[in-house]
Amino acid sequence: MDRFLVKGAVGGLWGKREQEQTGGGPAGLGEEEENSRKKPRREGPGNGVDSAGLSWRRIRAEGLDCDYTVLFAKAEADAIFQELEKEVEYFTGALARVQVFGKWHNVPRKQATYGDAGLTYTFSGLTLSPKPWVPVLEHVRDRVSLVTGQTFNFVLVNRYKDGHDHIGEHRDDERELAPGSPIASVSFGACRDFFFRHKDSRGKQPSRRLGVVRLQLAHGSLLMMNHPTNTHWYHSLPVRKKILAPRVNLTFRKILPTTK
Numbered sequence: 001m002d003r004f005l006v007k008g009a010v011g012g013l014w015g016k017r018e019q020e021q022t023g024g025g026p027a028g029l030g031e032e033e034e035n036s037r038k039k040p041r042r043e044g045p046g047n048g049v050d051s052a053g054l055s056w057r058r059i060r061a062e063g064l065d066c067d068y069t070v071l072f073a074k075a076e077a078d079a080i081f082q083e084l085e086k087e088v089e090y091f092t093g094a095l096a097r098v099q100v101f102g103k104w105h106n107v108p109r110k111q112a113t114y115g116d117a118g119l120t121y122t123f124s125g126l127t128l129s130p131k132p133w134v135p136v137l138e139h140v141r142d143r144v145s146l147v148t149g150q151t152f153n154f155v156l157v158n159r160y161k162d163g164h165d166h167i168g169e170h171r172d173d174e175r176e177l178a179p180g181s182p183i184a185s186v187s188f189g190a191c192r193d194f195f196f197r198h199k200d201s202r203g204k205q206p207s208r209r210l211g212v213v214r215l216q217l218a219h220g221s222l223l224m225m226n227h228p229t230n231t232h233w234y235h236s237l238p239v240r241k242k243i244l245a246p247r248v249n250l251t252f253r254k255i256l257p258t259t260k
């Protein structure tokens with residue numbers, strides 16, 4: 001922990017801006033619109049290289065608006081990953097189990113939540129409070145805020161021990177999210193496939209046939225899922241049995257303050 005705090009100081013490894021990184025990484029290998037050509041520097045995600053030297057890739061489809069970049073270069077991403085492995089405390093017991101059609105199963109990954117004091121959210125039908133922020137999560141949150149101009153008060157941490165761990169198709173609970181707010185997804189560890197499927201293109205007899213948007217989320221990457229993506233598209237992280245290495249994903253959100 002001390003090591004992390006020291007490195008978090010401005011100008012140290014944790015605080016340093018990664019000027020040299022321009023590669024957008026392996027995202028956007030699917031049917032999405034791609035726009036990774038370098039353009040004159042502009043502020044904010046979604047338009048080539050920004051003023052921090054980050055190369056953004058636009059991912060667009062009907063009702064889908066995402067931006068992808070490699071936010072942390074390898075050395076910093078490695079250090080953050082190690083710190084997350086040391087510091088994050090995951091749910092155990094009933095919170096690590098889920099009921100599907102009346103039968104209880106272990107959640108096929110580990111989960112934890114951190115956030116601002118006083119917030120509550122619902123999880124597995126329970127009203128819970130997130131744990132208080134720890135420095136490594138604040139560090140990643142603040143870097144995302146710096147490069148996107150967005151603020152976040154909550155993070156869901158998902159840890160996938162290997163390619164057997166996964167998350168099924170879902171949308172994030174919009175009732176708890178601030179209307180129109182983006183979700184910032186930051187990944188560390190194994191590079192994994194990540195799919196978006198339009199809500200009208202699900203099931204055996206879909207009403208429409210829009211293509212699946214397939215991405216790969218690399219070590220140190222940031223995927224901004226902007227409004228209205230979460231309204232129209234489901235997302236998932238499928239099983240990949242050949243992947244042996246762990247992955248930790250952080251989804252930063254702005255959730256509404258608890259109402260009495």
Ligand SMILES: O=C(O)CCC(=O)C(=O)O
Binds near residue numbers: 185194217237
């Ligand atoms: O691990 C991921 O990339 C996806 C996490 C996710 O779907 C979620 O937090 O809602």
